[in-house]
Amino acid sequence: MIDASHVYCANCRAIQPVEFERFVASEPSMGTAARCSRCGFLAFTMISEARVYCDVCDDVRPALLHEYRPAGLLSGGLVRCAVCYASRARLYGTKVSAK
Ligand SMILES: [Zn+2]
Ligand SMILES: [Zn+2]
Secondary structure (H helix, E strand, O other): OOOOOEEEEOOOOEEEEEEEEEOOOOOHHHOEEEEEOOOOOEEEEEEEOOEEEEOOOOEEEEEEEEEEEEEOOEEEEEEEEOOOOOEEEEEEEOOOOOO
16 A cells, blocks of 8 residues: 555645655654655654554554545545544555555
């Protein structure tokens, strides 16, 4: 699900290229931040491929990925918390596949 190239940025209110940044470069289990590459807005925090930080639950939760309506040529994926179903982020990419 990391094949996303773009993310919906709530700060820019637009779909922007996404940047993934590990909090600890050598330790992927510490989490990866998905940021807007234009303004640096933190779209969401991914702990591993299947877990995200949910700020509604205030905890690390399993992630669900739903197909979302495409934007132009990019297919869309909605990342949700599997516990409270709050949507965490909208990802766009050429190959967003649900796992
Ligand atoms: Zn932005
Ligand atoms: Zn939640």
